Amino acid sequence: MEEVAAVSATDAVQDSCSLDNYLSQPDHTMDDRIAAARATLGTDVVLLGHHYQRDEVIRFADYTGDSYKLSKIASQTDAKYMLFCGVHFMAETADVLAKPWQQVILPDLNAGCSMADMAEIGQVEDCWESLGPDGKSELIPLTYMNSAAAIKAFCGERGGLVCTSSNARGAFEWAFARGEKILFLPDQHLGRNTAFAMGIPLSEMVVWDPYQINGGVSPDRLKAAKIILWKGHCSVHQRFLPEHVDRIRSNYPQMQVIVHPECRWEVCQKADAIGSTERIIEVIEKAPEGASFAVGTEIHLVNRLAKRFAPLGKKIITLDDSGCLCTTMYRISPQHLAWALENLVQGNVVNRIKVDDDVKHWAKVALDRMLEVR
Numbered sequence: 001m002e003e004v005a006a007v008s009a010t011d012a013v014q015d016s017c018s019l020d021n022y023l024s025q026p027d028h029t030m031d032d033r034i035a036a037a038r039a040t041l042g043t044d045v046v047l048l049g050h051h052y053q054r055d056e057v058i059r060f061a062d063y064t065g066d067s068y069k070l071s072k073i074a075s076q077t078d079a080k081y082m083l084f085c086g087v088h089f090m091a092e093t094a095d096v097l098a099k100p101w102q103q104v105i106l107p108d109l110n111a112g113c114s115m116a117d118m119a120e121i122g123q124v125e126d127c128w129e130s131l132g133p134d135g136k137s138e139l140i141p142l143t144y145m146n147s148a149a150a151i152k153a154f155c156g157e158r159g160g161l162v163c164t165s166s167n168a169r170g171a172f173e174w175a176f177a178r179g180e181k182i183l184f185l186p187d188q189h190l191g192r193n194t195a196f197a198m199g200i201p202l203s204e205m206v207v208w209d210p211y212q213i214n215g216g217v218s219p220d221r222l223k224a225a226k227i228i229l230w231k232g233h234c235s236v237h238q239r240f241l242p243e244h245v246d247r248i249r250s251n252y253p254q255m256q257v258i259v260h261p262e263c264r265w266e267v268c269q270k271a272d273a274i275g276s277t278e279r280i281i282e283v284i285e286k287a288p289e290g291a292s293f294a295v296g297t298e299i300h301l302v303n304r305l306a307k308r309f310a311p312l313g314k315k316i317i318t319l320d321d322s323g324c325l326c327t328t329m330y331r332i333s334p335q336h337l338a339w340a341l342e343n344l345v346q347g348n349v350v351n352r353i354k355v356d357d358d359v360k361h362w363a364k365v366a367l368d369r370m371l372e373v374r
């Protein structure tokens with residue numbers, strides 16, 4: 001295919017490809033259009049789908065996975081266009097890892113991540129400044145994948161790296177081989193759960209609140225801490241509570257509880273197992289027929305697992321009754337997907353995600369270090 005021009009979502013595109021024309025149509029009318037556009041684009045386009053995407057979208061993905069798996073695929077694919085059915089930081093990561101001639105598309109630019117938004121680069125730089133030369137001489141900055149590219153670059157430039165929930169422990173070990181302390185951004189829960197599982201007591205962890213002077217931490221506590229946790233969280237996983245685990249124990253004594261490490265420490269302590277989305281899937285796959293699980297993660301994945309494993313006699317339910325939905329992931333609709341693909345067929349790249357070159361360099365350093373860690 002010929003190289004096509006990039007336009008922003010707000011630029012005028014041909015009338016037939018205007019987003020409004022798609023959003024007024026029902027979901028199911030998009031299926032044939034998506035399939036036809038995919039067939040026309042062939043191997044020029046690859047669709048990457050995060051596990052938390054809705055069924056009507058993820059069924060079109062060439063690859064599904066958590067952010068670690070998808071970032072590895074993004075670093076290996078040779079497709080000209082990567083269409084990311086996920087959220088903004090994932091598309092940014094794909095662009096950082098992409099080859100110079102590849103372009104990354106996020107079907108809806110409003111698909112962000114509330115956790116990633118909790119660490120702004122100015123706040124992180126202020127924190128680093130406040131720590132002073134002594135406070136950071138042995139400090140390794142480490143960021144969760146769920147952060148802006150600028151935060152990844154910040155860590156890369158200062159000798160740190162990126163991790164995901166799949167390889168957080170390996171990343172902590174990497175950091176402790178090079179320094180005495182870790183500044184972990186932006187998810188306090190993943191940081192706390194990972195460090196605790198490595199034998200670091202809670203008393204050696206502090207929480208840095210960017211909205212308080214000196215992070216709201218006394219100099220003495222800061223000095224004694226091995227782990228400085230940024231005060232961020234996932235609004236989806238933080239909704240799971242210890243009492244949800246208690247209720248499962250009382251209503252379904254045979255059921256195993258498995259939760260994502262973005263859940264609170266109190267919830268993780270009560271669970272039978274903790275794991276990334278890939279790990280959760282693996283545990284359920286390996287479980288014998290008749291096994292049952294209450295799963296503490298995003299509801300689309302839980303429902304999909306319930307459907308998939310029901311014929312094998314495995315029962316899967318959500319840890320809380322209401323089921324936690326990631327509203328930003330949900331923004332990627334079949335209409336947005338059809339719109340992005342049909343625009344590509346027409347020669348328009350819409351919603352391209354492009355990370356600035358200076359940010360890209362150091363973000364790639366941090367991501368490359370991550371890809372070496374398991």
Ligand code: SF4
Binds near residue numbers: 052112115234327
């Ligand atoms: S589930 Fe949580 S961390 Fe993941 S994209 Fe949604 S808000 Fe962000």
